Amino acid sequence: xxxxxFHGRGGQGAVTSAELTALAAxxxxxxxxxxxxxxxxxxxxPVMAFVRISENPIRTREKVYEPDIVVVLDPTLLKLVxxxxxxxxxxxxxxxxxxxxxxxxxxxxxxxxxxxxxxxTIAVETMRVPITNTTMLGALLKATGLLPLQSLRAPIxxxxxxxxxxxxxxxxxxxxxxxxxx
Amino acid sequence: MxxxxxxxxxxxxxxxxxxxxxxxxxxxxxxxxxHIVEHLxxxxxxxxxxxxxxxxxxxxxxxxxxxxxxxxxxxxFTSTSSQGYAxxxxxxxxxxxxxxxxxMAVANRALSAPISIxxxxxxxxxxxxxxxxxxxxxxxxxxxxxxxxxxxxxEDHRVMLPVTxxxxxxxxxxVIEPIMLPDKAEVAAYLPRYKAPxxxxxxxxxxxxxxxxxxxxxEARKAQDEALKAAKPVIxxxxxxxxxxxxxxxxxVETYKAEDAETIIITMGSISETAATAIDHLREQGKKxxxxxxxxxxxxxxxxxxxxxxxxxxxxxxxxxCSFNGGEISGPVCLEVxxxxxxxxxxxxxxxxxxxxxxxxxxxxxxxxxxEKASNGAAPTPYEIINVRE
Amino acid sequence: xxxxxxIISWKKLNLGxxxxxxxxxxxxKTGDWRSMKPITxxxxxxxxxxxYIYCPDMVYSKDAEGYFVQNYYYCKGCGICAKxxxxxxxxxxxxxx
Numbered sequence: 202x203x204x205x206x207f208h209g210r211g212g213q214g215a216v217t218s219a220e221l222t223a224l225a226a227x228x229x230x231x232x233x234x235x236x237x238x239x240x241x242x243x244x245x246x247p248v249m250a251f252v253r254i255s256e257n258p259i260r261t262r263e264k265v266y267e268p269d270i271v272v273v274l275d276p277t278l279l280k281l282v283x284x285x286x287x288x289x290x291x292x293x294x295x296x297x298x299x300x301x302x303x304x305x306x307x308x309x310x311x312x313x314x315x316x317x318x319x320x321x322t323i324a325v326e327t328m329r330v331p332i333t334n335t336t337m338l339g340a341l342l343k344a345t346g347l348l349p350l351q352s353l354r355a356p357i358x359x360x361x362x363x364x365x366x367x368x369x370x371x372x373x374x375x376x377x378x379x380x381x382x383x
Numbered sequence: 384m385x386x387x388x389x390x391x392x393x394x395x396x397x398x399x400x401x402x403x404x405x406x407x408x409x410x411x412x413x414x415x416x417x418h419i420v421e422h423l424x425x426x427x428x429x430x431x432x433x434x435x436x437x438x439x440x441x442x443x444x445x446x447x448x449x450x451x452x453x454x455x456x457x458x459x460f461t462s463t464s465s466q467g468y469a470x471x472x473x474x475x476x477x478x479x480x481x482x483x484x485x486x487m488a489v490a491n492r493a494l495s496a497p498i499s500i501x502x503x504x505x506x507x508x509x510x511x512x513x514x515x516x517x518x519x520x521x522x523x524x525x526x527x528x529x530x531x532x533x534x535x536x537x538e539d540h541r542v543m544l545p546v547t548x549x550x551x552x553x554x555x556x557x558v559i560e561p562i563m564l565p566d567k568a569e570v571a572a573y574l575p576r577y578k579a580p581x582x583x584x585x586x587x588x589x590x591x592x593x594x595x596x597x598x599x600x601x602e603a604r605k606a607q608d609e610a611l612k613a614a615k616p617v618i619x620x621x622x623x624x625x626x627x628x629x630x631x632x633x634x635x636v637e638t639y640k641a642e643d644a645e646t647i648i649i650t651m652g653s654i655s656e657t658a659a660t661a662i663d664h665l666r667e668q669g670k671k672x673x674x675x676x677x678x679x680x681x682x683x684x685x686x687x688x689x690x691x692x693x694x695x696x697x698x699x700x701x702x703x704x705c706s707f708n709g710g711e712i713s714g715p716v717c718l719e720v721x722x723x724x725x726x727x728x729x730x731x732x733x734x735x736x737x738x739x740x741x742x743x744x745x746x747x748x749x750x751x752x753x754x755e756k757a758s759n760g761a762a763p764t765p766y767e768i769i770n771v772r773e
Numbered sequence: 774x775x776x777x778x779x780i781i782s783w784k785k786l787n788l789g790x791x792x793x794x795x796x797x798x799x800x801x802k803t804g805d806w807r808s809m810k811p812i813t814x815x816x817x818x819x820x821x822x823x824x825y826i827y828c829p830d831m832v833y834s835k836d837a838e839g840y841f842v843q844n845y846y847y848c849k850g851c852g853i854c855a856k857x858x859x860x861x862x863x864x865x866x867x868x869x870x
Contacts (some may be wrong), residue, residue, distance in 0.1 A: 212615075219559075220391075220559050223389055223559045223560070224389040224559065226389075227387070227388070227389030227561045228389065232560075233389065233559070233560065233561065234558055234559065234560050235558065235560075236553075236557055236558045236559070237557060237561040238556075239415075239501060239553035239554070239557060239742065240500070241500070242597050244432075259560075259656075259661075260656040260657075260659050260660050261656055261657045261660045261747060262653045262654055262656050263657050263744055263745070263746040263747060264746075265745050266746070269496060291498045351566075356389075376384070470862070480787050480789065480790075481789040481790075481791075482789035486799050543788055543789075580788060580790070581787070581788050581791055581793070581847075588795035588796075589792060589793045589795070590791060590792035590795075591789060592789075592790075593790060593791075593792050595790060599780075599785075599786075599790070601792045602782070602783035602786055603783070603786060605783040606783045606784070606786050606790075609783070700849050719808060
């Protein structure tokens with residue numbers, strides 16, 4: 202079983218990222234759970250969302266405490282939140298940042314294996330909004346190989362309708378541009 | 384054909400109600416039930432479901448509306464949670480006494496104060512004696528299946544009682560997971576159109592809900608009590624038929640590695656999946672432990688529960704509510720288990736844990752600790768609230 | 774009556790204690806509740822029908838001569854008719870055993 206934690210701010214789409222990941226996994230015939238950090242929605246506040254993906258039925262309802270993968274939708278959160286909390290040994294942190302990995306590591310002191318992508322720029326260039334939820338999914342799939350990129354097609358179509366193509370383009374660009382450490 | 388989809392459990396619940404071709408939905412939104420009724424109102428507004436959606440000004444009105452609609456012979460659904468359920472409760476008692484087959488999904492949530500929108504079983508326990516049939520789902524699939532089953536049972540002329548299907552708020556209602564959604568024709572074959580044995584009809588006037596003087600009230604209560612007793616075999620029969628049609632079989636009480644277990648933990652609702660994982664871990668260490676889950680809460684499945692726990696030396700019961708009884712007796716589910724065992728002259732050690740209040744997570748590790756404690760017979764009686772800061 | 778008032782086994786009650794015989798309230802003898810009885814003095818009566826209008830139990834009906842007469846099966850003896858009669862033609866008198 203793979204456990205993923207998304208960090209974002211209320212309104213940035215972390216919950217949507219989690220949902221789309223689970224839906225893509227279910228499309229692929231896997232078992233999956235996606236759930237938000239339950240509570241009142243507060244725009245701008247740091248929020249988390251969670252995903253579990255497994256080849257077998259998932260028999261737990263506890264929160265995700267020890268993720269294998271952490272996805273950070275907003276680089277400003279790195280100063281506020283310990284995104285590595287509970288991260289499993291050998292786990293990966295995927296960050297939306299325009300900075301090179303070395304610089305990021307130096308600034309933040311992150312210890313885990315890192316993957317980076319300038320998702321904000323990609324999102325603005327392809328969709329004209331700085332919402333990075335679908336863009337970061339491209340980075341997630343590139344960094345982890347968890348699911349084929351095409352598995353997101355149906356969930357994104359269903360979710361975004363007329364703007365699905367733009368989201369898919371952003372997602373694909375991020376997949377191509379994500380830099381994964383060693 | 385059924386299809387496997389990834390979907391939020393609330394949305395799947397609404398879809399299931401739609402598949403049951405419900406005639407009337409009267410509801411008031413409350414977190415965490417909101418997505419269920421929002422989606423139903425969307426389905427009606429967009430013409431996917433031919434039903435009346437009546438937006439009301441309170442849960443009290445919602446259930447009042449449901450009573451009128453069900454008494455007129457319409458297949459009727461509503462949904463609520465916590466404070467809304469409490470406001471509705473006056474009318475809930477009337478629905479069951481008037482023998483109206485209303486189906487309600489309850490997204491279980493704590494009661495205030497302090498204000499809590501998060502999950503526990505305070506609303507479920509507090510409505511325990513309302514005369515409704517009450518089932519509890521463990522996962523999204525079960526919620527869908529229990530809703531379809533609920534109409535089948537409620538409308539059976541041998542039953543004619545309202546049914547609640549309980550699902551844990553947020554921890555189940557707001558989770559996306561894979562669910563097999565049957566198609567409308569399959570559901571229609573299982574659930575024929577509702578024919579009310581008695582209904583409000585100007586051509587054939589009847590009065591519902593008259594005064595019951597002392598010379599009839601006891602008989603009225605006896606008749607209702609017998610109706611709930613008689614419902615159990617119908618509930619089981621409807622699950623059997625459901626299994627034969629859809630391939631998923633359900634029982635009043637579910638067991639997991641309980642057959643040879645010396646220590647058993649009894650749970651209800653979605654938390655049972657977490658408990659099952661803890662049982663797996665303890666079994667790997669060679670410990671003889673098991674899980675028993677109550678799916679049918681009312682009518683209480685005494686015979687089935689005794690059968691499931693009769694071999695155990697230690698029984699831990701998990702309650703998801705603080706029942707404020709003065710501390711000399713156990714929590715509500717544990718009391719029922721003890722009463723059952725006492726009447727049958729059985730005397731295992733029974734321990735009671737209270738956990739998961741107002742959205743507090745109960746982890747696999749918590750379950751392992753509870754079960755270990757119970758295996759040693761070490762839990763204090765009459766109960767212990769776990770995960771509380773001193 | 775016995776069927777509806779429940780002087781029967783719980784097994785024979787209608788579903789949800791519904792009343793299936795419409796208008797069966799007409800069988801209920803509310804006249805038993807009366808201790809005072811309205812008597813109309815036809816000398817004073819102007820056949821105006823105020824007693825008929827005000828009676829809460831629909832006790833009054835018009836006879837062949839146009840007078841309004843009481844049906845004592847239902848009259849509870851409330852006295853509203855006597856109070857409202859504009860010519861004081863109705864008197865409440867004590868019931869005798």
